[in-house]
Amino acid sequence: MRLWTLTGAAIIAAGSATAGPVAPTDVAFGEYGSVSESLTGVPGDPEAGANVVKNKGIGNCIACHQVSALSDTPFQGEIGPPLDGVADRWSEAEIRGIVANAKKTYDGTMMPSYYKVEGYIRPGDAYTGKAAEEPLDPLLTAQQIEDVVAFLMTLSEE
Amino acid sequence: MKFKAMTAIAALALAVPALVVADPDDDNLVINGEIEMTTKVEPADHLDGALPTVMSGWHFRADETQALQMDDFDNPGMIFVDQAMDAWQTAEGTEDKSCASCHEDPADSMKGVRATYPKWNEDAGEVRTLAMQINDCRENQMGAEPYKYDSGPMASMEALISVQSRGMPVDVAIDGPAQETWERGKEIYYTRYGQLELSCANCHEQNYGNMIRADHLSQGQINGFPVYRLKNARLNTAHGRFKGCVRDTRAETFAPGSDAFVALELYVASRGNGLSVEAPSVRN
Numbered sequence: 001m002r003l004w005t006l007t008g009a010a011i012i013a014a015g016s017a018t019a020g021p022v023a024p025t026d027v028a029f030g031e032y033g034s035v036s037e038s039l040t041g042v043p044g045d046p047e048a049g050a051n052v053v054k055n056k057g058i059g060n061c062i063a064c065h066q067v068s069a070l071s072d073t074p075f076q077g078e079i080g081p082p083l084d085g086v087a088d089r090w091s092e093a094e095i096r097g098i099v100a101n102a103k104k105t106y107d108g109t110m111m112p113s114y115y116k117v118e119g120y121i122r123p124g125d126a127y128t129g130k131a132a133e134e135p136l137d138p139l140l141t142a143q144q145i146e147d148v149v150a151f152l153m154t155l156s157e158e
Numbered sequence: 159m160k161f162k163a164m165t166a167i168a169a170l171a172l173a174v175p176a177l178v179v180a181d182p183d184d185d186n187l188v189i190n191g192e193i194e195m196t197t198k199v200e201p202a203d204h205l206d207g208a209l210p211t212v213m214s215g216w217h218f219r220a221d222e223t224q225a226l227q228m229d230d231f232d233n234p235g236m237i238f239v240d241q242a243m244d245a246w247q248t249a250e251g252t253e254d255k256s257c258a259s260c261h262e263d264p265a266d267s268m269k270g271v272r273a274t275y276p277k278w279n280e281d282a283g284e285v286r287t288l289a290m291q292i293n294d295c296r297e298n299q300m301g302a303e304p305y306k307y308d309s310g311p312m313a314s315m316e317a318l319i320s321v322q323s324r325g326m327p328v329d330v331a332i333d334g335p336a337q338e339t340w341e342r343g344k345e346i347y348y349t350r351y352g353q354l355e356l357s358c359a360n361c362h363e364q365n366y367g368n369m370i371r372a373d374h375l376s377q378g379q380i381n382g383f384p385v386y387r388l389k390n391a392r393l394n395t396a397h398g399r400f401k402g403c404v405r406d407t408r409a410e411t412f413a414p415g416s417d418a419f420v421a422l423e424l425y426v427a428s429r430g431n432g433l434s435v436e437a438p439s440v441r442n
Binding site: 056060062063064074075076077078079110112113120121122123124125126127128129130131132136139 | 408
């Protein structure tokens with residue numbers, strides 16, 4: 001009986017993995033925080049990714065980071081390192097890991113975890129100040145993460 | 159030649175959009191040419207080295223915004239102080255009393271008050287903010303309706319009382335019976351709330367002086383509260399500001415006047431011990 005339940009659960013998990021994007025709770029992080037498998041299997045679109053990075057209502061990455069390639073967007077922040085040349089410093093898997101959940105790469109970093117749905121203290125319903133309704137959506141969708149990764153992979157100076 | 163030089167300058171300006179002067183400045187704050195303010199001070203021992211220098215939010219604002227606070231005729235917050243002076247003298251409630259019935263001239267009776275709030279009230283057995291004390295007088299001395307905690311009339315009354323302590327050092331007590339509340343406030347200050355998982359300390363201790371998008375982060379001190387903000391053209395209370403900052407972490411915020419924000423106010427005020435009371439200050 002017990003064995004049967006376990007097998008059943010395994011089948012369901014395997015089924016969902018092939019059916020759609022990897023769920024936030026199922027992402028396989030490597031020891032140092034990298035994620036080698038694409039979250040969707042669909043190649044990211046760097047232009048869509050650039051939009052996520054600069055748009056205040058989406059990733060808003062430039063609230064904290066400067067990106068010369070996006071210098072048409074004013075008011076770039078100084079909290080994190082500039083992202084110029086980031087593709088020379090990190091592999092695609094490492095970048096995917098940082099964007100999905102930077103805390104797995106940098107313990108205690110201020111950078112938000114963009115593909116995470118649990119473990120928050122007083123999560124809110126976006127910026128209303130009201131309590132969020134469970135289950136939470138991640139800050140970015142799986143495809144948006146892939147788009148951002150594709151954009152960051154274009155930031156090479158070599 | 160001239161054309162070329164101009165293009166080069168334009169290109170330079172475009173290439174460095176984030177090059178706004180980000181460090182806090184070294185200007186001196188003197189109000190009406192006579193009240194000298196302490197806007198940078200050695201941190202109190204209880205900060206445990208968390209900040210090298212404690213700084214007023216005034217240093218992080220643009221020159222034009224700073225200037226508005228240097229003369230009471232330019233400071234839009236002073237209009238609300240005048241309005242509160244009318245309220246001070248207006249009898250209200252079942253007792254038909256005004257603030258003046260008990261406290262007469264605020265210039266005498268309220269001098270130094272702001273500097274020590276929030277503080278422990280022995281009879282009530284609680285830490286009281288200035289707003290709580292104002293409402294206690296309204297309800298229990300005047301028989302009047304309390305002001306809504308972060309309302310306009312409350313902010314104005316706080317400003318009238320605070321301005322009597324302008325230039326005096328913030329000196330809130332954190333020991334004895336207030337200590338438990340202070341500890342709770344400290345815990346809140348360092349908790350990473352919301353879906354962005356950000357604490358007060360992430361922005362105001364680790365990153366003051368840095369730009370976060372278009373905002374120049376200060377140390378989040380409250381010696382200048384209530385604050386006149388150009389953005390909403392009114393006086394803003396400390397709890398109103400806390401509420402906005404917590405909301406911006408994509409969190410369920412706390413209510414103005416809640417135990418959590420009272421504790422946080424005591425803690426944040428204590429981080430600014432030694433700074434001059436600046437209210438009503440002017441910010442963007």
